Amino acid sequence: MPAIGKVSVEIFDEIILPQLGRKRPEILVGPQHGVDVGIVDLGNGQVMVTTTDPIFVVPPYGWERSGWFAVHILASDAATSGIRPAYITMDLNLPLSITREDFEALWAVMHRECDKIGMAIITGHTGRYEGCEYPMIGGATVIGIGPKDRFVTPTMAQAGDLVLITKGAAIEAAGLFAVTFPQQVADRYGENVAREAEEIFWQMSVVEDALTAVEAGVRENGVTSMHDATECGVWGGLFEVAQASGVGMTIDKEDHRAGRGAEGVRPVRHRPVFIDQRGDPDHHLPAAQGKEVVRRLRDKGILVSMVGEIVDSQQGMRYFDHGKSHELVHPRVDPFWSAFGKAASQGR
Numbered sequence: 001m002p003a004i005g006k007v008s009v010e011i012f013d014e015i016i017l018p019q020l021g022r023k024r025p026e027i028l029v030g031p032q033h034g035v036d037v038g039i040v041d042l043g044n045g046q047v048m049v050t051t052t053d054p055i056f057v058v059p060p061y062g063w064e065r066s067g068w069f070a071v072h073i074l075a076s077d078a079a080t081s082g083i084r085p086a087y088i089t090m091d092l093n094l095p096l097s098i099t100r101e102d103f104e105a106l107w108a109v110m111h112r113e114c115d116k117i118g119m120a121i122i123t124g125h126t127g128r129y130e131g132c133e134y135p136m137i138g139g140a141t142v143i144g145i146g147p148k149d150r151f152v153t154p155t156m157a158q159a160g161d162l163v164l165i166t167k168g169a170a171i172e173a174a175g176l177f178a179v180t181f182p183q184q185v186a187d188r189y190g191e192n193v194a195r196e197a198e199e200i201f202w203q204m205s206v207v208e209d210a211l212t213a214v215e216a217g218v219r220e221n222g223v224t225s226m227h228d229a230t231e232c233g234v235w236g237g238l239f240e241v242a243q244a245s246g247v248g249m250t251i252d253k254e255d256h257r258a259g260r261g262a263e264g265v266r267p268v269r270h271r272p273v274f275i276d277q278r279g280d281p282d283h284h285l286p287a288a289q290g291k292e293v294v295r296r297l298r299d300k301g302i303l304v305s306m307v308g309e310i311v312d313s314q315q316g317m318r319y320f321d322h323g324k325s326h327e328l329v330h331p332r333v334d335p336f337w338s339a340f341g342k343a344a345s346q347g348r
Contacts (some may be wrong), residue, residue, distance in 0.1 A: 006232075009033045009140040009243075009330075028348035034240025035078040035154050036228060047151055049144040051077040055090060057106065058135045061179050067109025072205035073230070074140050079207040080226035081153065086116055090124040091138040098128060117207055152218050155224040157245035161310040162290050166209040167303050169234050175201035178288040212300050223293060233330040239330040242310070242317050242333050249328060251308035251319040264328060 002008060007016075012033045020031060027046065029039035038050045054072050059068045079083040088112075094103065114121055119142065178185050180199035181263075186194035206228055215224045225245065229237025242249045297304045317328035 001217050029153055029155070032155070032244060034227070034244045037081045038154060039081070039151060039153070041148065042145070045148050046145060047083070047148045049078055049081040049146065049151060051142045052139060054136045055092065055134045055138040055140050057137050058180070059102070060067055061201075061309055063102065063105035064109055065179060065288060067106050068113055071110050071113040071117070071119075074142050075119065076204075076206045076210070076228045078142040078144050079189050079210040079226075080225065080228050081144065081151045082210065082218055082223065083143045083144035083151050084211055085119050085142045085207070087122045087143040088114060088119045089122060089143075090126075090140045092124065092126040093132045094128045095127070095134060095137065096128050096130060104267045128172045148216055150214070151276065152214070152223055152225055154225050154227045154241045154244040157221065157241055157247055157310050159247055159310050159312045161224055162306060163238070163249070163251070163310065164290075164293065164297075164304055164306055164307050165204050165214075165229075165234060166206065166297065168305075171200055171203050172230055173233070175204055191291060208300060209297065209302055212296050212302065213293050216296055217289055222289045235328065239317060239328060242328075243330075245310075246313055248315040249317045250274045250310040250315070251328060253319050253321040277284075292315060294341060 001011060012031075016031065026037070026041045026043075028041050029035065029037065031038065037049050037051045040050070042048055051074075055070050056073060057070050059066060061069065072090065075085045111121070124140075125138075174197050178194060179201050182194055182198065185197055191196075210226050210228075213223050213226065218224070225241055227237045227241050232239075238249060238251060294304055318325050319328045320326070
């Protein structure tokens with residue numbers, strides 16, 4: 001078991017995967033390491049997409065940020081299927097310290113953001129209990145319904161695909177540290193950098209990124225795979241897509257600029273692989289579908305970059321740093337958690 005964070009692929013494969021309850025034929029995509037959604041065939045050409053995550057609320061962010069973050073982190077995983085999130089169920093196990101006024105403020109923002117995304121809150125549970133504390137105050141399941149031929153998963157990437165990354169690397173880490181430890185960031189890097197870093201917080205959602213990308217087409221006609229790269233960052237997300245699809249990958253680290261976190265990882269069919277990052281107008285995808293994906297993202301003001309290519313599995317997973325080739329490996333344990341805990345305990 002890891003000291004903290006998600007369980008390893010070994011734990012998943014050896015304990016979870018062999019014991020998944022009743023097998024049902026309508027399940028098209030079941031639990032897989034690195035795959036955030038399940039897909040169920042509803043018949044009549046429709047599927048149900050579903051994903052489950054903790055409800056993560058941090059009061060020091062303020063209720064506006066806290067409610068926004070909780071909803072968008074939940075909806076982002078579902079949106080990477082290419083199907084719009086439509087329903088959400090929420091289990092809120094609130095700490096005894098929360099007041100009616102606090103809860104009203106939090107819930108108002110969560111309702112507003114669900115409404116903006118198009119999600120109806122259809123059921124749930126709400127209570128205050130001993131032993132419950134921020135930030136993990138429950139869990140939620142997001143559901144989307146859509147055409148069977150319109151969903152994508154991280155298992156669908158193929159050799160020849162492009163990799164695009166929206167926004168850049170370390171967005172979530174930068175945004176969370178900036179709003180949690182604003183004075184420490186300002187002392188170290190200056191007030192201007194601290195304020196800019198705080199604004200990165202609002203870039204953590206990939207709902208618009210994912211749903212905009214698939215407007216250009218899916219599978220043979222466009223996007224083949226998307227992943228919300230949170231735990232273990234972009235490197236972890238890239239590795240998980242390659243592993244889930246049984247393919248190799250080559251990434252140019254020089255195009256993978258740090259400082260503007262990248263959440264969505266999306267290979268595009270039959271094109272070189274690139275990562276979606278800060279958006280350079282001099283970068284162009286060589287094929288019509290790729291250009292259309294990039295155009296739509298940039299029209300929405302979403303920064304996007306290209307950094308590599310999906311290759312045959314025999315070529316392995318590699319990244320290039322100043323021309324030197326290195327093996328791309330999964331970080332296994334996200335250093336964010338220990339760094340965040342240390343900063344919180346030391347007050348810096």
